[in-house]
Amino acid sequence: MAAAHSPDENYINCEKGLLSWFTTLDHKRIAILYFVSVLFFFLVGGIMALLLRLELFAPNVTQNVGQILKDGDTYNQVLTYHGAIMVFMVIIPGIPAILGNFFLPLHIGAKDVAFPRLNLASWYVFMAGALMAIATFFMHKIDTGWTFYTPYSIKSGTSVVMMVLAAFVMGMSSILTGLNFIVTVHKLRAPGMTMHRIPLFVWAIYSTAIIQILATPILAITLLLLAMERILHVGIFDPAMGGDPVLFQHFFWFYSHPAVYIMVLPAMGIISELIAAFSRKVIFGYTAIAYSSLGIAAVSFFVWGHHMYVSGQSEVAGIIFSFITMLVGVPTAINMFNWNATIYKGSVSFQSPMLFALGFMFLFVIGGVTGIMLATLPVNVHFHDTYFVVAHFHYVMVGGVLMALMGGLYYWFPKMFGYMYSEGLARLSFIFIFNGFNVTFFPQFILGNLGMPRRYFDYIPEYTALNRISTIGSWMISFGFLIALYTFLLAFKKREKAPANPWGAKTLEWTVPSPPTMHNFEVEPIITAGPYEYR
């Protein structure tokens, strides 16, 4: 490559044309490819959610506003697509594929990931799976719930095989990305960048990658077994042929519980970055946070049965899973305290990335304590499969992961695209997202208390008021996301140039121009200190 670049040349304008994007080997461009596709899937999944909440605005018997959707089958299809799209096409790939891809190499002083071609292949594999999932929309829309429990998923006359194969393919993408990131962290750190000097975001992505590699194959085989059951009638899960339907749940949750840590660990990594940067203070307990990420990844493999206390699992199994689940709550709690301790005696600014980080802490602690409630055996018996669980997982997945993603996007947007956005608009989006979220989901804890089961097309009149509040909240939070989208689009229009380091942060990405050049660092950095040297 020629050594001299014009001062304005960056990874976006160095090569022109759509084809250059679809054949790129640059981790930053691949991150943008993921960004656009994941954003699109989020919009589709979000519309599904709005339809569900619209249906639940009133009991079906209510005049005019009671029943919006055609029938129970349609409702069940919408809820299945909402879950499957959000889980497999937004939240699992989300932070690692977008922000991990963009910033992992920058954070460790590398030019790219270890296997750039494999990285591009990951995106194509992801999109192939996504297309297969979209195809089911035009075949027989699936209605099994995103969890595909047997025997219903065996009997359902819908395109289950195509959908599970789609998830299988998308899982391959996840495995390849995980592999790429692990090798990158091991092999491509700049001189002086020891494992104890990498940013906590990298520890988070690394721990996530370990889960991606170890857990996703289990899902892959499970989905293949389900496909085989439907096509070949083997009898693994079908009791009529001597199979065990509960076995499916064991297989499914063996992946899907670690999967929720694939979702949350990168989010926690972002929060570490944001809290340190916007308090301009060294992170408190770096070692504790780093090793708790690894610890959470490891222990996450041993708690799957807490989804199955009433599934027909033995009492002893329930006891063991409850105990281990309590253990995994500890490292998560440690992180919360460490972040607070980081803010202590810091210099705090309230720009929008920090607002989202603080919002994360508020919402995630609620998600966390309700997780402990659900881990408690007899309490779980009452709450299992009710709106309490729906509220809990939305608090951690949306109130946690999505807030962290938004904070990360607002934090890194200037670096990724070279433009500043309107801080006022960004704050407005926070206000609607944060408050809209609570209005949507807090009432659902109470609905769970009262016993309203989930996946319900209709409900008894006693549940009307809380459902109505929740639906109104869904409009608020949608508005917030639309404002955020507008904020980004407006920034592209206004082109207010971003400096290299608008936040005064200390990690390596802020030492290169906004946006970076294709090779990230013109001169390989030599690292002599940790990533949070705010002195």
Next chain:
Amino acid sequence: MIGFKQAMASSFMPVQGTEIAKQVDNLYGFLIVASFIACAMIIGGMIYFVTKYKRKTDNDKTAYIESNHFLEFLWSFIPLVIFLVVFAWGWYIYHQMRAMPKDALEIHVYGKQWAWEVEYKNGYKTVNEIVVPINQDVKLLMTSTDVLHSFYIPSFRIKQDVIPGRYTALWFNANKLGNFHIFCAEYCGTTHSGMLATLRVVTREEYDQFLIKGSEEAGMTLAQKGAKLFQLKACQSCHSTADDSRKVGPSLFKSFGREETLADGSKVVIDEAYIRESILNPSAKIVNSYPAGVMPAFQGQLSESEVNALVEYLKSL
């Protein structure tokens, strides 16, 4: 005596219908208080710190505190202890839920798409209603005839998945008279939210009378038996009998003797043979504009006598 409205009315939890429900609520209450304190500490601490340490100038110096081992230990150990206490307390209550009482009154429950069939030991069958005496250990022996369902009584804080191919059980001892909601809590398809049933807790005398009345139904007419079977097999979820409104299947109101056009254009009169065939092998002669393959075939599930009862019932409409 508790009606449904009262059963739901208690501010955030349904009325406690058993002693175990009370224990669960106590543990949950403790968790709420402990969680509230934890949230207040973390969120309160956060708000306090961001306010107190708000940035003053762009060149503010911040403290360089990398760690504090004592604090790290404290806020690892204390949550761990609290979590383990909660775990142990939970285990104690859960064990009571899972340990089936000896000499409990046993009732069989069948979960199916989309109703709960109930069978008492004297052979009496009902649908979507279970009647039990107060202050009596009751054990439900449950199975599914198709997909997963889950038997859930919110007021009793008890739930158990119902699985095809095996038995699962739950037990309770109701200490309040009244009607309590039963919900299906495991997604099972189209009418998952419509599998509503009622648990009626009555006095011992009322229960005994209820059982006697059940066995008296042996003296019912064929049409009456047919009406009962019609209910039991949840036929009304797809066929109306009170008027000619169309549901998933055609209305059976005044259907005997009616002429229908089939999907292939041919005509047929609804007589005994047509009814019998349409119950045992529904897809054979589907009425025009209705979907094939939706009505389950009852071949092998009904005795000739039961089919006759249904035929007589439809004649009586």
